[in-house]
Amino acid sequence: MSRRERRWVWLAGLGLAALAYLPALLRLDASGSGDWPWFHHQWEAARVALLRFGELPTWDPHHCGGVTAWGQPQAQIWSPTWWLTGLPFGSVIGAKLFVIGHYAAGFAGLYTVARRLYRMTAPAAAVAAAAWALGGFFAWRGIGGHATFLSFHLVPWALYGFRRGHDDVRWCALSAGALALMLFEGGTAPFPFALLLLAFDGLASGRWRALRTGAIVGGLTALLGAARVVPIARALTEAPRPTPLRDGLELHELLHALVARHPHPDFFDHHPWEWMEYGAYVGVGVVLLALLGALLALRPGRRHLLLGAALFGALALGARGESWPWPLLHQLPVFEQLRIPSRFSVLLTLYLGLLAGLAVDASRRALLRASADRGLRLLVVAMSWAAALGVSLDVVEQHAWLARRWNEAPILGAPASRFHLVDDGEGYLSRTKSYPRMHLGTMRCYDPVPWGEVEQLWRGDRPQGRVDADARLLAFRRTSRAFSLEVELSRPGDVTVNQRFDPDWEVSPGDARADRFGRLVIALPAGRHSVVARHAPADLGWSWLLTLLGVVCALTLWRLKRMPRAGNPRAIRGPRPGGGHA
Secondary structure, three states: OOHHHOOOOOHHHHHHHHHHHHHHHHHOOOOOOOOOOHHHHHHHHHHHHHHHHOOOOOOEOOOOOOEOOOOOOOOOOHHHHHHHHHHHOOHHHHHHHHHHHHHOOOOOHHHHHHHHHHHOHHHHHHHHHHHHHHHHHHHHHOOOOHHHHHHHHHHHEEEEEEEEHOOHHHHHHEEEHHHHHHHOOOOOOHHHHHHHHHHHHHHHHOHHHHHHHHHHHHHHHHHOOOHHHHHHHHHHOOOOOOOOOOOOOHHHHHHHHHHHHOOOOHHHHHOOOOOOOOOOOOOHHHHHHHHHHHHHHHOOOOHHHHHHHHHHHHHHHHHHOOOHHHHHOOOOOOHHHHHHHHHHHHHHHHHHHHHHHHHHHHHHHHHHHHOHHHHHHHHHHHHHHHHHHHHHHHHHHHHHHHHHHEOOOOOOOOOOOOEEEOOOOOOOHHHHOHHHHHEEEEEOOOOEEEOOEEEEOOOOOOOOOOOOOEEEEEEEEOOOEEEEEEEOOOOOOEEEEEOOOOOOEEEEEEEEEEEEOOEHHHHHHOEEEEEEEEOOOOHHHHHHHHHHHHHHHHHHHHOOOOOOOOOOOOOOOOOOOOOOOO
């Protein structure tokens, strides 16, 4: 791939993504529906902390009676991609830029994998990239507000760096960087899914060097991702999320998800989730091309594509029996806290896209061999590009009508005179996106971490601290990650603060603890006190230092001289005809 081709691929990805999301872009201030209000809320809480109070957004006082934003597994506010989109452009426009940027990255990533690792022609690579990066999996999850799933678009880059790392360890930095970025983007599913894909790819390669590559990528990812791995592990240790095996698909239902834009009328009689958890449209044409590609993949050097489609297709079928892949995988750490196995269709469609690309190239070669006339040969080339364009427009069209669901009210509201919890009723999720800007909070919880609601918190514009009858609360002021209060006590006593307790709260003077309801309580001696409290995660400093060390190691690795090997030192070694990938 030339530099010019790389540039055009990124521009094509951006153009297709913008076309897919055109209805949302035409209404820039309209916010998203589904789960998007939850992510708008997180982004807005971080912007308020940084821009209004000048604080790091380690605590979210506006949600669930106050919870850690530092340990939130789905937090995207620590990612450099959020600092480039959400912080400068806002929580709605920034989210749309975030979406489009990821679509372009996914398109360019799988195109690069197809071109550089599988030697596909440009139109065949475009078929693979468009079918996957703009397919129904991302259409339904993206519109439905599964914002953390956007980092699945980084999977091809992790795979590309991993595969090239077998022969040139510098590329391990790219793979580790993509994996770490998934963590920073809240990729609770993309990260373990990507690890599973790399493990499969390494085993299928049959090369001992894959072990070395895996060790380097794993160690570097652990360092780069330390600022997310450590706080998330602490949070999930405090509030683990057990996920029972609830769902399984029939083979014909999985096929339906690949070729249907809408669910079958009887689909929900057998499944607990909405269609957005199953839809993975790539179209009948891509499925037929992938079937042809599966026949071509039976030859040495391509069998791993067929095995990958079979493995991740079986995982997407879910709990079909005790010895089925998903129930077995669900017993492993991390995977035990994941649910909805139909999400493995994102990796299934990646392999289907590559198989379809093989079929396009094989058809093109066969027609070119049979065509001696220059005009006919040009027609064959044009037909291969027409296939790429047809697949692209087909998947984009599904996005276009789904993107009209970006039709919710903008984020509005002036800040209240003092912070307090509101009395939430039906439909609170659509309002919670505005609470940070309004300097309000809720005790309601819409969170993947099962914190549980603290019912003994109080609502309404009332003092946010309570003291004994013979004591006086003179003042209380709250920012995002801190609060201060003035209190006068005639004897030693407690101040009960209207928020959830977290062990990372530091108070001075006094001692912080949780009462029997889980509220934050500050024990003080008699007298008049000016108390300052601040959320200061114990791992904040050293986990960032580990991440910084990882950045230094990655940059150092990337700047190493290329390791020599036999043969052409500039060639990129693909799967070997007689060995390599099975």
